[in-house]
Amino acid sequence: MEQRLVVLVLAIASLYACPAAPAFVGDDDVRVALKHVDSGKQLSRPELIRRAMQRSKARAAALSAVRNRASGRFSGKNNERQQTPPTGVPVRPSGDLEYVVDLAIGTPPQPVSVLLDTGSDLIWTQCAPCASCLTQPDPLFAPGESVSYEPMRCAGQLCSDILHHSCERPDTCTYHYNYGDGTMTMGVYATERFTFTSSDGDRLMTVPLGFGCGSMNVGSLNNGSGIVGFGRNPLSLVSQLSIRRFSYCLTSYASGRKSTLLFGSLSGGVYGDATGVQTTPLLQSLQNPTFYYVHLTGLSVGARRLRIPESAFALRPDGSGGVIVDSGTALTLLPGAVLTEVVRAFRQQLRLPFANGGNPEDGACFLVPAAWRRSSTTSQVPVPRMVFHFQGADLDLPRRNYVLDDHRRGRLCLLLADSGDDGSIIGNLVQQDMRVLYDLEAETLSFAPAQC
Known part of the structure; x- marks a missing residue:
């Protein structure tokens, strides 16, 4: 009896010293x-x-830090090395x-x-x-x-x-x-x-x-x-x-x-008979090992692929750059130079002026023509399609995942913002109404449209 008690105590002690044991087998x-x-x-x-x-x-500033x-x-504002914690x-x-x-x-x-x-x-x-x-x-x-x-x-x-x-x-x-x-x-x-x-x-x-x-x-x-x-x-x-x-x-x-x-384990899969499932590799950074990086190769607005070099999205050996998929950020965040090209392409194709006196927190917003504003609160200005090109996969976004129709203010806003550095973040608005799968065995990210 005493021997059994000793074994039980040792087993409990080992559990509390290190609880990490594979918990998922089969279909659990x-x-x-x-x-x-x-x-x-x-x-x-x-x-x-x-x-x-x-x-x-706030999230962009934290990720940039x-x-x-x-x-x-180095900080671009004062050319001094950014402060680091102890x-x-x-x-x-x-x-x-x-x-x-x-x-x-x-x-x-x-x-x-x-x-x-x-x-x-x-x-x-x-x-x-x-x-x-x-x-x-x-x-x-x-x-x-x-x-x-x-x-x-x-x-x-x-x-x-x-x-x-x-x-x-x-x-x-x-x-x-x-x-x-x-x-x-x-x-x-x-x-x-x-x-x-x-x-x-x-x-x-x-x-x-x-x-x-x-x-x-x-x-x-x-x-x-x-x-x-x-x-x-x-x-x-x-x-x-x-x-x-x-x-x-x-x-x-x-x-x-x-x-x-x-x-x-999700061994039974998550997509069932769904069509349109696309898959791209997950990347890792030794400097930032927590994050889930993907290989973004370019962006399209309308029928035109923008002239943005693939290097603008590259994950560099020193941990800078790269494209993170993140559930905790709402907007999709792009480096300033990339965002400028995207906004320019939308403005050229929309042929709408920037909204005057807009709050800078709202990002890039365009003034909706008065005729559209008067027609109906549910009417929508036609906008160019937006596509994210990943290695081996294209994400053709539904309109509501990258555009906000603000009828009360008579504006149309892009759900994009400046990342604050040379990195990018794929935010959760882009990912809405999609089944997103992180496969850590195959080191891939998959996605497909879904009625969530």
């Missing part, structure tokens, strides 16, 4: 609902997109993210709403007692009320994977994690049971995960209680569960319908 997949951060606020589509534009600005730090680039503190893009996942943590489970981020790795939530916490929709996670909560030992593999960790408490891993927008979380790195449920409340899976239990948090959590990183590094959900594939289908902001996230 999970499908959960994604809720947009502004859902239920009774806002019009233009209002929803204007709010998303503001968040994209990450790329510039990794490549050691040695050992990771910088990840946060900004105000876009989609929330409802799950539960602990035994018994406590509900938590976390923001989905394909551009970062750490899984964390705010914890009680909290020295400094941000406003959130849920009660703080109370580790003292969970029998499965266990601080991770410093010998745990995931503790050493946190660039800035310490062991000031006896054999307890503590962490400090910064995001590019100034959001910061500090606390105990621990292991806990995470429960994923379906949109109708059915329990789908309960697994042990390493996570940050934040008691000192600063910055922004837009309608969430924490962040779940879906990046490529060891701390992420993808890595801890050895997820082979994940997929999402994002609905229009104004549709009122929830989006969906699937992850696991």
